[in-house]
Amino acid sequence: METFHYLIGENGAHISWWQMGIRAAIIFIYAVFIYRIAPRRSFARLSAFDVVLSVIMGSGLSRALTGNAPLLPTLVATALLIALHSVLAALAPRFEFLSYIIKGRPVRLISNGVVDWEAAEKSRLGERDLTEQLRLKGLRGPAEVEVAYIERNGAISVVKAQDK
Known part of the structure; x- marks a missing residue:
């Protein structure tokens, strides 16, 4: 030793x-x-x-x-x-x-093209942050989104709205 x-x-x-x-x-x-x-x-x-x-x-x-x-x-x-x-x-x-305690939960940010600004604010996301993330996913704005979440790891996931 x-x-x-x-x-x-x-x-x-x-x-x-x-x-x-x-x-x-x-x-x-x-x-x-x-x-x-x-x-x-x-x-x-x-x-x-x-x-x-x-x-x-x-x-x-x-x-x-x-x-x-x-x-x-x-x-x-x-x-x-x-x-x-x-x-x-x-x-x-x-x-x-x-x-829930260890990993958290996802938070819905956009539903049928409408932004939940209260949820975005609680997640510390401003309008520019959100629109930047949408542009990075090839979208022009919330109107093109069926649903979007800020996931438990902080990433934003988006489901594009279907063309009608």
């Missing part, structure tokens, strides 16, 4: 550049491994639930990299965070209340 502490440095003590380099290599390999075994949704969709995991992981691993947090307990804590995230993500589709 003495050799290990020599190579990665003592926790809370000043560590040299080469000890930080070894820590960086260990953390990099570990993070790639965690990314590979974690369910794909953990890092792909970036809902608030996923962003929180990423921020906490990055913060903890960066502290371990610089020697401000112990390396091995930080790696264990990171694995536990991934496990907790995976369990909650697996349970959320089965329990509506848990899904």
Whole structure:
């Protein structure tokens, strides 16, 4: 164990550049491994639930990299965070209340060409934001929309109105 502490440095003590380099290599390999075994949704969709995991992981691993947090307990804590995230993500589709708490719910913004400005305001969307999103989807304005939602991940989904 003495050799290990020599190579990665003592926790809370000043560590040299080469000890930080070894820590960086260990953390990099570990993070790639965690990314590979974690369910794909953990890092792909970036809902608030996923962003929180990423921020906490990055913060903890960066502290371990610089020697401000112990390396091995930080790696264990990171694995536990991934496990907790995976369990909650697996349970959320089965329990509506848990899904609502963790992932939120979609909000209807447009219905039959009429914008619900109260819902847009609650979602922190102004008229320019909404029209920009519609233009990016090839629409001229709300009149061309059957229904539009701001989804749980913050994206705006649109169903185009059928030509009559």
